[in-house]
Amino acid sequence: MNKEQIIEILKQISTGGKVTDMSGQVRDLEISGDRIWLEIQSTNPSLQAKKQLEADILKTFKEKLPGAELKVTVKGTIATKPVNINPVPDRPLPEIKNLIAVASGKGGVGKSTVTANLAVTLANMNFKVGVLDADVYGPSMPIMFDVENERPLISKVGNKELIKPVENYGVKMLSLGFFVNPDDAVIWRGAMANKALKQLLFDADWGELDFLLVDLPPGTGDIHLTMVQSVPLTGAVVVSTPQPVALADAKKGVSMFSQPEINVPVLGIIENMSYFKPGDCGGNTYYIFGKDGAKNLASDLQTAFLGEIPLVQSIRESGDVGRPVALQENTDLEKAFVSITRNMLTQLIKRNKEMPPTEVVRITNNSGCAAN
Numbered sequence: 001m002n003k004e005q006i007i008e009i010l011k012q013i014s015t016g017g018k019v020t021d022m023s024g025q026v027r028d029l030e031i032s033g034d035r036i037w038l039e040i041q042s043t044n045p046s047l048q049a050k051k052q053l054e055a056d057i058l059k060t061f062k063e064k065l066p067g068a069e070l071k072v073t074v075k076g077t078i079a080t081k082p083v084n085i086n087p088v089p090d091r092p093l094p095e096i097k098n099l100i101a102v103a104s105g106k107g108g109v110g111k112s113t114v115t116a117n118l119a120v121t122l123a124n125m126n127f128k129v130g131v132l133d134a135d136v137y138g139p140s141m142p143i144m145f146d147v148e149n150e151r152p153l154i155s156k157v158g159n160k161e162l163i164k165p166v167e168n169y170g171v172k173m174l175s176l177g178f179f180v181n182p183d184d185a186v187i188w189r190g191a192m193a194n195k196a197l198k199q200l201l202f203d204a205d206w207g208e209l210d211f212l213l214v215d216l217p218p219g220t221g222d223i224h225l226t227m228v229q230s231v232p233l234t235g236a237v238v239v240s241t242p243q244p245v246a247l248a249d250a251k252k253g254v255s256m257f258s259q260p261e262i263n264v265p266v267l268g269i270i271e272n273m274s275y276f277k278p279g280d281c282g283g284n285t286y287y288i289f290g291k292d293g294a295k296n297l298a299s300d301l302q303t304a305f306l307g308e309i310p311l312v313q314s315i316r317e318s319g320d321v322g323r324p325v326a327l328q329e330n331t332d333l334e335k336a337f338v339s340i341t342r343n344m345l346t347q348l349i350k351r352n353k354e355m356p357p358t359e360v361v362r363i364t365n366n367s368g369c370a371a372n
Contacts, residue, residue, distance in 0.1 A: 002031070003029060003031065005065075006029060006031070006036060006038070007023045007026075009060065009061060009064045009065065010022045010023040010026065010057075011023050012060065012064070013056055013057055013060045014056060014059070014060055015052070015053060015056035015057075016056075022040060022057070025040050025041045025042065026038070026039070026040060026041075027039040027040065027041050034067055034068050034069055035068075035069045035070075035071070036061075036068055036069070036070045036071065037071050038057070038070065038071070038072045038073070039072075039073045039074075040053065040057065040072065040073070040074045041074075042074050050074040051074075053074045054072050054073070054074050057070075057072050057074075058070060058072060093201070093202070093206070093231065095206065095207060095208040095209065096130070096206060096208075096209045096211075096212045097209065097210050097211070098210060098211050098212070098234040098235075098348065098352075099211075099212050099214060099231055099232070099233050099234050100211060100212070100213050100214065100233070100234055100235050100236065100237060100267070100344075100348075101214045101216055101224075101227060101233050101235075101236040101237070101257075101264070102114065102115040102118070102213055102214065102215055102216065102236075102237050102239065103216045103224070103236055103237070103238050103239070103253045103257075104216075104218050104238065104239045104240060104249070104250065104253060105218065105219065105220070105238070105240070105246070105248070105249025105250045105251070105252045105253040106218055106219075106240070106241075106245070106246045106249035106250070107218035107219075108218075109218075109239055109240055109241045109246055109250075109272055109273070110239060110241070110272040110273065110309070110315075111215065111216075111218070111239040111272075112133075112135065112140045112141065112144065112215050113144070113272070113315060113316075113319050113324075114239045114270055114272060114309070115131060115141075115213050115215040116131070116141065116144040116145065116319065116324045117324045117325060117326040117337045118213060118237075118326075118337065118340070118341055118344070119131050119169075119171045119211075119213050119324075120169050120170070120171060120324045120326050120327055121326045121334075121337045121338055121340075121341040122210070122211055122213075122341060123169060123170035123171050124170075124326075124327075125341070127210040127211055128207075128208060128209045128210045128211075129170065129171050129172070129209065129210065129211050129212075129213070130165060130171065130172040130173065130174075130206055130209045130211070130212045130213070131145075131171055131172070131173045131174075131212070131213050131214075131215060132173075132174055132175075132200055132201065132212060132213070132214045132215065133173065133174065133175030133176065133177065133200075133215050134197055134200075134214050134215055134216050134217065134223055134227065135215055135216065135217040135223075136176050136193040136196060136197060136217065136223060137193070137217065138217065139175045139176050139177035140177070141173055141175045141177065141215060142166075142173075142175050142177040142178060143177075143319070143320070143322060144319045144322060144324060145166075145168045145169065145171065145173055145322055145324075146168060146321070146322025146323060147166045147168050147173070147322070148177065148322070150166045150178065151166075151178055152164055152165060152166055152174065152178055155205045157205055162203055162204055162205040163199075163200070163203055163204045163205065164204075164205050165204060165205070165206060166178065169323075169324070169327060172206065172207070172209070174200045174204055175200075176196055176200070193222065193223060194222065194223070194226040197223060197226055197227070197230075198226070198230060201230060201231065202230075214227060214233070218249075219249075220252055220253060220256040224256065228262050228264060228360070229360060230360070231360065232357055232358040232359055232360050233264045233358055234265075234348070234351070234352070234357075234358060235264065235265045235266065235267040235347070235348060235351055235358075236257045236264050236265070236266050236267065237266075237267050237268060237269075237270060237306065237344060238250050238253045238254055238257075238266060238268075238269045238270070239269075239270045239272055240269060240270075240271060240272070240293070240294045240297070241271070241272055241273045241289045241293070241294075242271055242273070242274060242287070242289045242290040242291060242292065242293030242294055243289040243290045243293060244290070244293070246289075246293075247293050247294065247297050250269065250294070250297060251297060251301065254266050254269070254301050254303065263358065263359070264358055265351050265355060265358070266301075266303050267303075267304065267306070267344055267347040267348060267351065268298065268303055268304030268305060268306035268343065268344060268347050269294050269297060269298045269301075269303060269304070269305055269306060270294070270306045270307060270308075270309070270340055271293065271294030271295065271305070271307070271308040271309070272308075272309045273288070273289055273309070273310070273311040274287075274289075274294075274308035274309060274310055274311070275287050275288070275291070275308075275310050275311065276288050276310065276311040276312075277310060288311060289311075294308070295308070304343065304347050306340050306343040306344055306347070307336065307339050307340035307343055308336075309333075309336055309337070309340070310333075310336070312325075312333060314328075314333065315333065325337075326338075
């Protein structure tokens with residue numbers, strides 16, 4: 001048995017009802033006696049698709065090489081168009097493939113909790129993931145990732161000294177919370193907050209990332225404008241709870257990204273705290289904040305509804321102890337975040353195939369916004 005034989009079999013993989021040549025998607029191949037270790041790159045990043053491809057490859061090899069012992073791993077990747085990110089001269093971010101803003105019009109809807117769980121879910125899918133905590137006045141990511149006592153180090157990259165992100169659960173992270181006393185309020189004017197945000201973006205050694213999730217503060221303010229002026233965001237996700245007062249603000253968040261001058265694609269809306277289902281009440285479901293509010297809003301705005309997250313005590317507890325609930329394998333909550341993440345990836349793949357890269361927004365002489 002040799003590599004040539006393996007490659008020939010990979011040209012005849014039966015998957016999806018047809019024979020597919022997988023030989024060009026081999027990332028790694030090792031042979032030792034009757035044992036084969038094979039790593040395949042898939043263009044479909046969903047967990048279901050990767051598991052199905054693994055099963056199809058194993059089945060084909062069992063038919064072609066019945067005596068061989070095969071270990072196969074399928075890793076996903078996101079199809080992207082080249083994006084030249086150069087918001088500040090000599091400070092590009094070419095190694096970050098997708099920058100996704102997670103926003104909410106209203107505070108207290110669980111935007112940071114959703115961001116943390118999206119990040120660990122993507123990391124569990126074998127993506128390289130980072131989180132930028134852009135909520136300058138209320139940073140919470142250090143607590144949610146159990147790294148509040150960590151302090152970023154400085155790394156030497158070429159002739160530059162850059163901030164090295166803190167890492168946990170396979171996610172790289174930077175937050176203003178690492179640099180201020182947790183008991184002190186951040187009392188800064190917009191210019192200072194914007195400067196701090198740019199430092200976390202451009203003076204950091206992020207390395208190669210498939211995703212950088214940007215946890216924005218609530219509302220549609222100065223930090224949001226700084227982000228779209230600094231980097232071309234690949235897309236945005238809006239988080240809301242179902243009640244009208246939150247939906248009204250979520251609608252403004254979608255509207256902000258959809259402005260012709262900004263033009264950041266909204267990948268979809270996530271509904272948090274959708275319903276409450278206590279275990280001791282005979283299976284009854286209680287829609288405390290209303291029913292299907294975000295789903296109906298997504299339909300009205302002609303954007304995708306990415307999914308719903310129930311109101312469950314363990315989500316709050318997991319965030320408080322610094323272990324996002326999506327890390328709890330084979331639970332309903334993990335499955336909910338996996339489903340939402342897959343839906344987001346589906347919208348992202350569609351966006352990257354059908355739309356050109358987002359452009360950085362610039363300020364005109366009359367203080368209005370205009371796209372480059």
